[in-house]
Amino acid sequence: MIITCVSEERLIATAKLLPAAPQIMARLHKMLLDSNSGMTEIAALLKRDIALTSRIIRIANSPAYKGGGLGTIEEALQRVGFSEVFRLVGVVANASLTDSNLRCYGYGAETFRAHCLCTALVAEGVAKHTGMDSRLAYTAGLLGGIGCILLDRIGRDSLGPAEVFPEAGHGHLAEWERNTFGLSHHEVAGRLLREWEFPDAVVKAVSHDASLSEPTTPLGKNLHLTQCIVRLAGFGLSGENGEWGVPHEKLVAVGLTNDEATLIREEAVIAMSTFQG
Template sequence: MIAPTVSREALLHVVKNLPAAPRILAQLGTLLLDPNSDLTDVVDLLRHDSALTARVIRVSNSAAYGAGSRAGSIEEALMRVGFNEVYRLIGLAAVAQVAEDSLRNYGVSGTRLRENSLFCAFIMEILAPAIDLDARAAYTAGLLRSTGKIAVDRLAPGPLHIRNYAASGQGRPLDTWEMETVGIDNCAAAAMVLGEWRFPQPTIDAIREHYRPHPTATPMAALLNIACGAAEKAGYPLPGEITYWDVTPAKLELAHVDSDMIERAIERAGYQFERAREAIS
């Protein structure tokens, strides 16, 4: 059977109905690069999305950010966590908003999607400085790497009539199944969506290439592949992806990490993950 071809227009039409949180996260990343920006600018940006603002306040009041008086406004929430922590806080709130629903065509619950995203993000953030990668960009790549799955899942039940991966995948790698049934794989879809949202190109390239990072791929792509394998090892896998995460010498060399670094990162990420999971539950 020849798979239908998903047009850019069809995919982006679906994306228009997704929560605005990732778009705001992209704008926030640009804003935080400006040395003249302050919390007032961040507040003004967040006010464009009342749902995200409410989530940020709720996350800031969680045990992950300490006890004490509860924040009642977005200004109080951001002051509570501090300017340097703003991006991570809003990233947590964003992934909670975007990955709230199950991906029924992938057989993935919203909870598992959030868990995988968070664990990947923390591994990326931990390892990035050691290899001279921007920690914020690396964190974002881990956090949003499954954006393409969300977009593709939203295409059904339209004209594509995608069958559930668990029922029709028959053990095939996920991107093979996607190409045969939808005509686009989730990595390419994510790159298209994140480009529309104006995320930095290195983040987009890392997500596009992370299933099978080739010898000329970016170190961030290889590191994202390794981070996803770490999430699988920690007990937060997504269906159909295990075949991508073999740790090879070539992959380690491309990512500029070693096995000891990965194991230490998994341990640190586990602690951060438990705090974050409680914050967005």
Template sequence: MAAAAKRLPSSPRVFGALEAALRNPDVAIDSVVEVVRVDPSLAVRVIRVANSPVFRRGDAVESLDMAISRIGLREIHRLVGAAVADQLFAVGLPLYRISGDALWLNALVTALAAEQMATACGRDPREAYTLGLLRSAGRMLLQRIGQEAALPPTSGAKANGAETRAWELATFGMSADEAGAQLLELWDFAPTTVNGLRYAWSPTQDARRQLEPALLHLACWGCDALEQGLPIERDFWTTDEAVLKQAGLDKERVDATIFPTREAVNRTLDMLKPGERV
């Protein structure tokens, strides 16, 4: 598995380093610049967004530090995360018959739904966004392993979430969530983020009943509610009372996050992919 992981894009490590830097409430712009500068393609994208109609004020900016100052630290985390996901998921999941565009949009909507729900229950929205954004990383790893094992194309394209999970366990000996958790450990993400992904499929299986798996599970439900869910996960995400309780939320507050999530998604699309809407 480690060998296959090394052949995935390395940009998530940059995102992890950015999140770690932003945990410091007194973080300086210079520290963020140094993290983003590690990946030249991300740096170029940040400057391009800073000069887009969403942020354009006065003269064009040409330097990374000016671009980050203009965009702001909260928005730069969202933007870099979305750009990293765009790189990571670009090839899609042929094994599951999922296109790169569909996978990226699913990740973005899930991330922003998780951010809204974390805010609603008083938790860190930045960590929740990261968790939602990278939740399909495990399937990228399973696909890489499947390609190297010459599995039949589209053999993972199952009819619903239960069938998909059963196929993954039978084929790889692990689910996509477990593969993703192991991958996030390799990328040095926070233990709570790793655990959140590991138990997202069934949060109550987490012996410590931590909030993060339940929050991610509900965010995936929210993504479905916005019609951006993955066909291979159909009927998988719920708002069961036990999951709501574990997340510290109720159904009314979860429902109330759907509209602001849509607005946040469309704002991000305006920055990165003008003309697209959900």
């Protein structure tokens, strides 16, 4: 029996209460693909969210970027570059989305935030090593868990203590979600990212391929391998299905060696320390 049926309308209404940064990320992706987009246009987009611009400036002033003395988003763009600012928007989007515990899932805010960031950085690393679009991979890795955030916000008002995942899930996250809400967080993420006009490749990877034992797209295969690497890095989540280790067939599916996967994991963990300050 489904405890609380989640309609499309309820999902969209709840999503409207989320921070603006993820939607800005979608628009920024499109602008970066357009050769006519310049600093003025990109800065204007980022300035729509004061918290977003101030956090980007603060990160650009950090020792990681050899900085200090920046006071405007234009100066930050000049220092870090357009491609890097996309990553920074993602970091800020992740922080704004994961600012509270996911009570229905039993995930602490810091744990879930670190999981999403590690997933984004590993997916990006896999893409760079295999010739995929690293920006799409980063986006899919970062926002693949947004469905959990949305379902948690809905469930807080309707689930009792005995109905939350730690009590009723028995280790099977997808099964608990379907029994509780009538759909999985993968489906929710896909619907939301489609509503926000993220690229179809990202939507399909997080909503369809993520729930398959054998993904059908290159980005989906990337995410399957990424989750194995994330677990090995110590940032997996309870209730996730999948192997603890890096199966040979997942490496072959994307064209990586085990040594390359190890390097990607190490680089992602190092990069996390840059963004988590």
